[in-house]
Amino acid sequence: xxxxxxxxxxxxxxxxxxxxxxxxxxxxxxxxxxxxxxxxxxxxxxxxxxxxxxxxxxxxxxxxxxxxxxxxxxxxxxxxxxxxxxxxxxxxxxxxxxxxxxxxxxxxxxxxxxxxxxxxxxxxxxxxxxxxxxxxxxxxxxxxxxxxxxxxxxxxxxxxxxxxxxxxxxxxxxxxxxxxxxxxxxxxxxxxxxxxxxxxxxxxxxxxxxxxxxxxxxxxxxxxxxxxxxxxxxxxxxxxxxxxxxxxxxxxxxxxxxxxxxxxxxxxxxxxxxxxxxxxxxxxxxxxxxxxxxxxxxxxxxxxxxxxxxxxxxxxxxxxxxxxxxxxxxxxxxxxxxxxxxxxxxxxxxxxxxxxxxxxxxxxxxxxxxxxxxxxxxxxxxxxxxxxxxxxxxxxxxxxxxxxxxxxxxxxxxxxxxxxxxxxxxxxxxxxxxxxxxxxxxxxxxxxxxxxxxxxxxxxxxxxxxxxxxxxxxxxxxxxxxxxxxxxxxxxxxxx
Numbered sequence: 001x002x003x004x005x006x007x008x009x010x011x012x013x014x015x016x017x018x019x020x021x022x023x024x025x026x027x028x029x030x031x032x033x034x035x036x037x038x039x040x041x042x043x044x045x046x047x048x049x050x051x052x053x054x055x056x057x058x059x060x061x062x063x064x065x066x067x068x069x070x071x072x073x074x075x076x077x078x079x080x081x082x083x084x085x086x087x088x089x090x091x092x093x094x095x096x097x098x099x100x101x102x103x104x105x106x107x108x109x110x111x112x113x114x115x116x117x118x119x120x121x122x123x124x125x126x127x128x129x130x131x132x133x134x135x136x137x138x139x140x141x142x143x144x145x146x147x148x149x150x151x152x153x154x155x156x157x158x159x160x161x162x163x164x165x166x167x168x169x170x171x172x173x174x175x176x177x178x179x180x181x182x183x184x185x186x187x188x189x190x191x192x193x194x195x196x197x198x199x200x201x202x203x204x205x206x207x208x209x210x211x212x213x214x215x216x217x218x219x220x221x222x223x224x225x226x227x228x229x230x231x232x233x234x235x236x237x238x239x240x241x242x243x244x245x246x247x248x249x250x251x252x253x254x255x256x257x258x259x260x261x262x263x264x265x266x267x268x269x270x271x272x273x274x275x276x277x278x279x280x281x282x283x284x285x286x287x288x289x290x291x292x293x294x295x296x297x298x299x300x301x302x303x304x305x306x307x308x309x310x311x312x313x314x315x316x317x318x319x320x321x322x323x324x325x326x327x328x329x330x331x332x333x334x335x336x337x338x339x340x341x342x343x344x345x346x347x348x349x350x351x352x353x354x355x356x357x358x359x360x361x362x363x364x365x366x367x368x369x370x371x372x373x374x375x376x377x378x379x380x381x382x383x384x385x386x387x388x389x390x391x392x393x394x395x396x397x398x399x400x401x402x403x404x405x406x407x408x409x410x411x412x413x414x415x416x417x418x419x420x421x422x423x424x425x426x427x428x429x430x431x432x433x434x435x436x437x438x439x440x441x442x443x444x445x446x447x448x449x450x451x452x453x454x455x456x457x458x459x460x461x462x463x464x465x466x467x468x469x470x471x472x473x474x475x476x477x478x479x480x481x482x483x484x485x486x487x488x489x490x491x492x493x494x495x496x
Contacts, residue, residue: 397428
């Protein structure tokens, strides 16, 4: 199938989201659709997916103009849309999820045998090693992605739109999805790959199209470009990735963990972070770093042993309220699920943690709330319309800044950032790194949890690497390289 979108225009009120955008995709190729948050990528794909109507322009499939009034029309034309938030039901089996929109019946009952047979046949053709009777909740994130892809294929999709498919995946999981994508490409399926990870674009894509401010500004072959040029197209100027040149002159020790262990996730962890230091903790899926620091923050109540010290004194943290009272703040890894309240305003999301301190009687001191939040808006350079708009009106990078503002209003001594740039575009990512360093320069002790080695190298002064819940090495200075981090994160020195 060859696809061509010609001079697509879309506005929401006075806001022009897409202006005369052209986009093409050939069967058997993977095309990256790139752009900063707010560039118009999602709107363009929602038009292709039948979710939104275009104001003007045309869509052609194999030279014939088509019109989509609904997602069903788009799917019937052979276009499958795999959204960033997967549309799977965890409490159903794989085969039930595969047929959830068109359940085959045998008389008055569902034809389970037919569903299982068709699923097995498809898995065999695509060389997918899964039991259709497995519950979806028992799959890791990459296999859930593969189930979504196979469901689209079962519905005869010749074009598959993949929106940020690797955002929450580890390196081994990403390779699993990439292998599936290569198989699809070899069988003539065209794939639209939306991602902020330019190294992945260079690895998996054949062509690229870049949108900026609703305009198509560049397209070409991936083999003829590089990540720096792609980033420049996305933001409209050369992106300078600054090296980490911090002096290493830190203050007193703020947080220290001694022999911290629980029954499942982490074992015998000892580490410390100083005022003004950015400490990294990295590894692969199952390394236990998130569970370790959720325990430190009181967000999960696992039985654990060992001691936590703050400014030299032992503390016991049983819940998040106690952690905040001690000056410990935690920005969670999944912004959409754990960090924002979608039905609340930007202002309320950004000041939620501090609200109990500005209550007057039965009411919130709105003036004080706005003053304190505006200070963070200015400091973090949050780009927004009205502070009373919903948080979902912001780009991913600005949503992340609002979440950061929420914790900074608590004036933390220790700030734990779990995957701080997940789902954030290349320009906003560099801004967040600069914010982290500025906070460290102001004396905050910062801990960055990230599975991206490049991020650890860029923003951290030193980093612990974890493997299966244990510390396996400390990297700093010239030893802080992607090779060394990956060697440790895969258990290279553990003898296991």
